[in-house]
Amino acid sequence: MFNRRNIFEIASAIAGLAVAGGSKTAEAKSGLLPIDITPRGEVGHLKRLPTVDLESKHDFLTGMMQFINSDVSKASRERMNKLAKVAGYEANQDVPIEAAHKIFGEDPVVNTRLRMWSSVHNHEHYLLDEAFHADGDAYLAEMEAAEKVGPGSIKLDPSLKIPEYCRYEIHQQPGGYCGNPFAGHIYHYATNQFYRGANDQDERHLGYAKDCPSPADGKVLRILDLGCGIGQLATSMKNRFPNAEVHAIDVAAPMIRYGHMRAVDMGSEIHFKQALAENTGYPDGHFDIVISYILFHEVTKEAAPKIISEVGRILRPGGVFYPMDFNHVPAPQPSRIYNTWLDHRWNSEPWRLQWVGVDVDAAMRQAGLVPDNKSTAGQTFGKITGTKSA
Numbered sequence: 001m002f003n004r005r006n007i008f009e010i011a012s013a014i015a016g017l018a019v020a021g022g023s024k025t026a027e028a029k030s031g032l033l034p035i036d037i038t039p040r041g042e043v044g045h046l047k048r049l050p051t052v053d054l055e056s057k058h059d060f061l062t063g064m065m066q067f068i069n070s071d072v073s074k075a076s077r078e079r080m081n082k083l084a085k086v087a088g089y090e091a092n093q094d095v096p097i098e099a100a101h102k103i104f105g106e107d108p109v110v111n112t113r114l115r116m117w118s119s120v121h122n123h124e125h126y127l128l129d130e131a132f133h134a135d136g137d138a139y140l141a142e143m144e145a146a147e148k149v150g151p152g153s154i155k156l157d158p159s160l161k162i163p164e165y166c167r168y169e170i171h172q173q174p175g176g177y178c179g180n181p182f183a184g185h186i187y188h189y190a191t192n193q194f195y196r197g198a199n200d201q202d203e204r205h206l207g208y209a210k211d212c213p214s215p216a217d218g219k220v221l222r223i224l225d226l227g228c229g230i231g232q233l234a235t236s237m238k239n240r241f242p243n244a245e246v247h248a249i250d251v252a253a254p255m256i257r258y259g260h261m262r263a264v265d266m267g268s269e270i271h272f273k274q275a276l277a278e279n280t281g282y283p284d285g286h287f288d289i290v291i292s293y294i295l296f297h298e299v300t301k302e303a304a305p306k307i308i309s310e311v312g313r314i315l316r317p318g319g320v321f322y323p324m325d326f327n328h329v330p331a332p333q334p335s336r337i338y339n340t341w342l343d344h345r346w347n348s349e350p351w352r353l354q355w356v357g358v359d360v361d362a363a364m365r366q367a368g369l370v371p372d373n374k375s376t377a378g379q380t381f382g383k384i385t386g387t388k389s390a
């Protein structure tokens, strides 16, 4: 009878041979990983998906996402602006959510875009979840082996009390970040689909790292990436500041296990730790830069100020906090207000609406940070710099 264990043994044996003999089929790009399952090779530092079948489905869904996010979304937005106008609202006016439901809730164009986006996004998750679980033992062994080598390090905390709000299947990811051993694998390829191929080589994260303001005195010895996920921003910061010690924390072990394996494979020295952003465990004044990318819209309105307060504690005077996220300032546009609600309700973003409305400036001031206040209503994406007072 067919036995999953056999696959593991065969995969491990092939990987072992690859390390010993340099087989072309499973050779690690950096040569640093003790086991490296790359049956179909790599493009840059992105491992190709394990089968042609899965890769073609991924490519098809990525193309669909491109179509939905361009032409279909444009049609939906134009339709929404028209409907809002008929109902007496300008395109840049605030609208109560109850009124938005009445205006847009039954519209076929709006609902078609939502249905298409949601199905394509879900299907991608489903395919990845199935593929990585099918060879689960081998992928687990690969991560486990990477944990024993550097550069960098990983510190898991099996006793960490995971807050209830972190346990949801955020943006419809099966098992969420904490409850699926392959959350990192799934997140990586599914977000590549979300970015429609424009982040396959971390282009987005490299850009965000480039944009990050430096402390005025130019001293950057230690950096922390909060809610680091699979560490794409951490490796990008290391790329920009090669002499700095880069740390990366996340509540979810599966995310940092994949992230550490990937950083090792890239030869990037990152120190991963499983910890809460509210309680990082680092000493006072330890970091020159604390950075985060799309962490805050996934935490509750109670957690957000606690995290900002913790950042105030661990930054040194003159140190810089650079959180990037969907804008917390409500955008006065009927279409955006409704689309944000749709994301919350149908894309399983339980805390998205709580983030819209968190007083980030006040929380920063409370934490001893001076905000630059550049995040303004009407933008989709917010970047706020807070500098720790001297």
Ligand SMILES: C[S@@+](CC[C@H](N)C(=O)[O-])C[C@H]1O[C@@H](n2cnc3c(N)ncnc32)[C@H](O)[C@@H]1O
Residues within 6 Å of the ligand: 166, 177, 178, 226, 227, 228, 229, 230, 231, 232, 233, 249, 250, 251, 252, 255, 275, 276, 277, 278, 292, 293, 294, 295, 298, 299, 303
């Ligand atoms: C949308 S992902 C962003 C990941 C990453 N920053 C990136 O660039 O893709 C949000 C991440 O925040 C983590 N997270 C959520 N709440 C957290 C908390 N309280 N402390 C630490 N990490 C948290 C999640 O586990 C997840 O990996």
